[in-house]
Amino acid sequence: MANLMPINHGQAVPRADLPIFEFDQLRESLLEISRYGYIVQFFGYEDDGELFVLAVMRLEDQLLAGCAKLPASYPALTIKQPKFNLFERELAEQFGIKPLGHPWLKMVRYQPNQRNVPDVFGNDYREDIPGRYPYFKVEGEEVHEVAVGPIHAGIIEPGHFRFQCIGERVLHLEISHGYQHRGVEQLLIKASQQRQPFIVENIAGDTTLANSISYSQAIEALGGLTVSQEAMTIRTIALELERLANHVGDLGAMSGDVAFTPPAAFCGRMRGEFLNLLLLLSGNRFGKGLIRPGGAAFPSGSRELTAIKAKLHELRPEVEHCIELLLTAHTVLSRFERCGIVSREAANGLGLVGPVGRASWQPYDARQDFPNERYADLPPCPWEHPTGDVLARARIRAAEISHSFDILNILLADGGKTAAQLPEIHKLTPSAMVVTINEAWRGELSHCLLTDTNGRIIRYKVKDPSFHNWSGLEIALRDEEISDFPINNKSFNLSYCGMDL
Amino acid sequence: MKYPKEPVNLPPSYRGRPTIHPCAAEIIEECAAHCPQNAINAHTGSIDLGRCLFCGLCEQISAGKFVTFSQDFGLSCAERDQLITTGDLPELARHSKKHFKKLFGRSLQLRQVCAGGCNSCEADINVLATPAYDLSRFGIAYVASPRHADGIHVTGPVTRNMRTALLTAFEAVPAPRVVIASGACAISGGPFFGSNEVSAGLDSIIPVDLYIPGCPPHPLTTLHALLNFFK
Numbered sequence: 001m002a003n004l005m006p007i008n009h010g011q012a013v014p015r016a017d018l019p020i021f022e023f024d025q026l027r028e029s030l031l032e033i034s035r036y037g038y039i040v041q042f043f044g045y046e047d048d049g050e051l052f053v054l055a056v057m058r059l060e061d062q063l064l065a066g067c068a069k070l071p072a073s074y075p076a077l078t079i080k081q082p083k084f085n086l087f088e089r090e091l092a093e094q095f096g097i098k099p100l101g102h103p104w105l106k107m108v109r110y111q112p113n114q115r116n117v118p119d120v121f122g123n124d125y126r127e128d129i130p131g132r133y134p135y136f137k138v139e140g141e142e143v144h145e146v147a148v149g150p151i152h153a154g155i156i157e158p159g160h161f162r163f164q165c166i167g168e169r170v171l172h173l174e175i176s177h178g179y180q181h182r183g184v185e186q187l188l189i190k191a192s193q194q195r196q197p198f199i200v201e202n203i204a205g206d207t208t209l210a211n212s213i214s215y216s217q218a219i220e221a222l223g224g225l226t227v228s229q230e231a232m233t234i235r236t237i238a239l240e241l242e243r244l245a246n247h248v249g250d251l252g253a254m255s256g257d258v259a260f261t262p263p264a265a266f267c268g269r270m271r272g273e274f275l276n277l278l279l280l281l282s283g284n285r286f287g288k289g290l291i292r293p294g295g296a297a298f299p300s301g302s303r304e305l306t307a308i309k310a311k312l313h314e315l316r317p318e319v320e321h322c323i324e325l326l327l328t329a330h331t332v333l334s335r336f337e338r339c340g341i342v343s344r345e346a347a348n349g350l351g352l353v354g355p356v357g358r359a360s361w362q363p364y365d366a367r368q369d370f371p372n373e374r375y376a377d378l379p380p381c382p383w384e385h386p387t388g389d390v391l392a393r394a395r396i397r398a399a400e401i402s403h404s405f406d407i408l409n410i411l412l413a414d415g416g417k418t419a420a421q422l423p424e425i426h427k428l429t430p431s432a433m434v435v436t437i438n439e440a441w442r443g444e445l446s447h448c449l450l451t452d453t454n455g456r457i458i459r460y461k462v463k464d465p466s467f468h469n470w471s472g473l474e475i476a477l478r479d480e481e482i483s484d485f486p487i488n489n490k491s492f493n494l495s496y497c498g499m500d501l
Numbered sequence: 502m503k504y505p506k507e508p509v510n511l512p513p514s515y516r517g518r519p520t521i522h523p524c525a526a527e528i529i530e531e532c533a534a535h536c537p538q539n540a541i542n543a544h545t546g547s548i549d550l551g552r553c554l555f556c557g558l559c560e561q562i563s564a565g566k567f568v569t570f571s572q573d574f575g576l577s578c579a580e581r582d583q584l585i586t587t588g589d590l591p592e593l594a595r596h597s598k599k600h601f602k603k604l605f606g607r608s609l610q611l612r613q614v615c616a617g618g619c620n621s622c623e624a625d626i627n628v629l630a631t632p633a634y635d636l637s638r639f640g641i642a643y644v645a646s647p648r649h650a651d652g653i654h655v656t657g658p659v660t661r662n663m664r665t666a667l668l669t670a671f672e673a674v675p676a677p678r679v680v681i682a683s684g685a686c687a688i689s690g691g692p693f694f695g696s697n698e699v700s701a702g703l704d705s706i707i708p709v710d711l712y713i714p715g716c717p718p719h720p721l722t723t724l725h726a727l728l729n730f731f732k
Binding site: 109110111128150151153154155156157158178179180181182183184186187190191194195197198199201202203204205206208265268269272276279280281282283284285286288289297298420422423495496497 | 512514515535537538555556557561562570614615616617618619620621622623624626627628631632633645657658660661662663664665666670686691692693695696697698699716717719
């Protein structure tokens, strides 16, 4: 057994201090830790022509890290621990390493591996993605298949859903990704430092702030920058506004999907009000351009904060009234209750995170367990034992909305004044590693950066919470009616572009 | 919202059409050197709104000497090179193709295709359907089937993995059809330019009739474009 090294999030670690184990040793340790712990990062990187894997595990409020040299193939960890499923498939796709005995070795994003070694999946990447993959198929006289996407009926991102049904009943749902793949991780290494924040902000537009905070914290750790308390206040305010906009919008969308139109219309309007508060802070409705390493790019002070405070004061009763309307309507409850249950065992086994995880008995909230920015000074979000269904996912969102209003009041009372900040090129600590963890509105978001002996970034790994949670949606749909897919999907509302990178 | 009958005022923090001021060459050069999108041409002093993310860095760096961003949200153009501007943009209404107004002026159905967008373009198109904007009052609607559509409204830098699906949707739209490129990504690859997983813009794949700049375009920018180009 290998002893992994305890590390802190948001702090640079000299890479020489990271233990490098025999792969088998690391594998044993990871299997042991993941019985009670969860994966934050598990990815490959090349250094001096050799290929390594870096694992960062979360065990209660501790982070444990370790590396190993990667063999060309190894016995898959997924067989014993399903939490590794997508991580191992990603490693196979990005570096051509084969996890032997993996129960469903399928590509993640459809991209050729970075080492020009034979493809693990047998794909020819000159061909287009559609139709080249044998989906899991249920056979039988009355079984039928429903294929949806990549282009969906509404104005949303592309992805493919393949349902195996018997009548209305869904036996199995399989989701395929990769349509949104823009090559973010590799572009971040290739691009100049002045471009990086703009690429990061556009990984997922609805998670702009969580991504730009995660990036900034990493550069701050590697560049030895300090951030003022005032700037942290503005950053935390912005992140909570992002959470509010998305949660309110999603509750409205769920209401619309069960044809209960008043909250759908109100929430759509109120979501825009939160976005307009971000416009006030940054000039962009999604907060693009606001957060930069060292603080915030735009000046803000009492004028902005007073305006935000007044608007939130006006919005809070409206939002809460609207949620009450939604969550007390019998017609809504009859659709939400006992629909799309993800059991505690399943959620734990898949390592679900964020509101989706919390709705299925996974209380982990990175704001409490790995606090940064201003979260150590703020009260935690109350969490009650949930029911794992669509209703639980809606109720968790409602509770988080109230909590966000509460903590925004505290932050706005604290005030904060930030000066305009012009971009600088920061010299990064050579041969170092940093992992940042933030609670985005969908759950744990983590960026991990490695630098070489010249302080150049050699690996930039992004893990969106959706990477954990898409398999939760697949499980939620089992034995449900296919007509309940939309409300289940909205109750998760996962990111395609965050997943596809 | 009474727009377009009554004007709407966006807050001063909103960055719309840039106003370019005469200033020393060194100032423009410095702005050009810092522009993450290489959108500023230091020789001509122009900004390419098809690449611009409206981040406001050039305004900050030049302390407003080279450029200040106005609250004018009417940014869209019918030709790609019209987006390369020294401050003025041609009036969209007069540059649209006349037969489009005749064909689609009273009823326009669009199929939106997200081809690698980060979801903010899509989110701000969806906003047009909310009661505040109420797009259907203009006879404009987003439809599910390309067969029911008069054109496609594309967002995202057209990833390699979405190219085929995009072309299939485009070909399914009966002619005559319109093609709209919306957001910096669809116009030029946006912040992802240089990645070998994305295209250099939608018009490198199919001809584009209408360009709507922004990252993402403000809902009013899109509304302004649709009304002026088709109505």
